[in-house]
Amino acid sequence: MTLNRDSSCQTELAASLIDVCKTYKHFELRNINFAVERGTVAGLIGPNGAGKSTTMRILMGLVQPDAGSVTALGKPISSSAASAKQDIGYFADDMRLYKPETLGWHMQFVRSLYPKWDDDYASQLLDRFGLIQQQVVKGLSHGQRVKAMLLLILARHPKLLILDEPTNGLDPVAKHEVLTELMRVVEDADRTILYSSHHTQEVEQISDSITFIDRGQVIASSTADEFLDKWKRVKLHAPESWKTPRLESLRLESSYRNLHVLTFSQFREAVPSQLQASGAVIEAIEPMTLEEIFVSSVLRGREGSQL
Amino acid sequence: MNLQAIRILFLKDLFLSRRPLFAYFVAGLGSAGVACLPEPTLAFVGFILVITVAIASGIHLIGTLLLAETTDQTRLFVMSLPVSLLDYSIGKISVVLTTYLIPWTAMFACLTIANFVLDKQGVVVILSAIFLYLLSAFMLQLVTAVVSESVGFTICVMVGCNVGLNVFMMKLFANSEIAAVTKSDVLTWPNIVVQIVAVELVMIAVSLGLAFVLQTRKRDLV
């Protein structure tokens, strides 16, 4: 991935990781190449322990990679980078606020570090999220705590938001409130969101680009529409002697007696005729949901690595 | 290095520890007062209380200001703010040291003044040796906490220092030269005490430097 030096070009990157590697005792992040375009919403989907959180922490300078380069908003990132964080907002599910103190105290504290803090917007957010300044953090429910932390981030209008599973464990109303506010960020073409989630439906809906990550590696990256257009599931009947033809984009197959289910990652017009030519009778060609596509990609990736 | 950020972090931690700080300050002065009572048993009890306050405040402050940030994941929150690791380290170590020094100085000053008033200046010699020992022990615990990020290890070091303190005091009181000076109303510094104090000061400086260097060398903040 090349970084574009022309600042007027629209494909300027809000964040990039080039050949990033990080080794832990029981886990390894290998050759992560990942970029987020400015003004977009980038979704990151991966199972637990895939490396989503580590990748985002590396992007924030909280973890130092063993190799590779990291930039955010055009500036290189390392643990000594403090000024870059002025325009970046980071949220992680395991982040905590100071329990004995109030939300109001936290707002004052954060405000003292950010000249761009917007008091009016902060009040609006208190209203929209249904939070009270005087409330002590210890007494907040999970959903309220998440909203409180997001308030502390959103009120300072960051140019880049890095959110690690922000909607985890939120009730539908809280989720709606949070997504509404996050989508407001989208209205500004200069602001970018990178977020990770288990909820494939939500990611499919709001993301401009979607990246799958599993076991420390990026396994696929594209737009929702491309994924949905290209992945298809084909159900067919075939005689006992039938062998699956070697087709280029065939990713997975399963069978029960003479009913076979083939999953394709780059379904082309020619595929049905090729299958029919091999002696199979096609019963149905079905689209797949993003969740199914994701699971198939992961299973395929793991299978491939075992060969 | 951002002085503004360091100042904000320093004041934040000072504010967060306001209650225990106040409690130790008051307890410290109270203990020092009891230690100055004429009745020997009470004075002894007071003396033990003073030592207890010094040790307890150290462990408590290191625990809440330094170690808790790791276990409570509030450090993740702080490091997501526009502060560098250097800012964080300077702010953190200086505030832990400062909060410890508040009750420590109060007690040391109180006892020193009391002894001057009671015309027992000589006692200041032993007081200095003991108080500086307490400060070095604290610094040692601080370094341990920074390196190990473990409450367990830090408490081990504390226990070790505590045992060491008792042995140290025993030897101090047993020393005839010191005993002689203690009883007088003139403040003279025997060589041995000067040496002891020098070693303690060096230990304090080295520990401080070590804590600082080791904290800033950390690459992964999580």
Added chain:
Amino acid sequence: MHGVYTVYMTMHSWITISLADPRPLYLQVIEQVKRRVAVGDLPPGTDLPSIRELAAGLKVSVITIKRAYLELERDGVITTRQGKGSVVADRPGLQASIQEVELRDHLKQAVSLGLLLGKTKTEMQRRIAEVYEQSQKVGK
């Protein structure tokens, strides 16, 4: 996690997209805009929200709205002015033509199904006349 989409509607003044609908979101947006124009809710020359505004309001990706607007423009339903956003096309007979296309699509579907079931042309015509008369009665 079950594979069933929960019914959940998002509203942005005059467009609703539904996650319960299995069709791609951009198609829903296109269809909704065409319907509003056909029905007359959006007269020619009406300003449409900017791509980002609509994306934020509906909580869908910008790329989805971009695609929808692109196709709407290609179909002549909207026109995009450089730097000034999009408006409903000021084309005479736009409403009628959208409705025509919709009718034709429905008829196509009916005929395809008829052919599949083996109906002849006369059968189909008879069926259509039947349904037409029934609707007239209900209308009164």
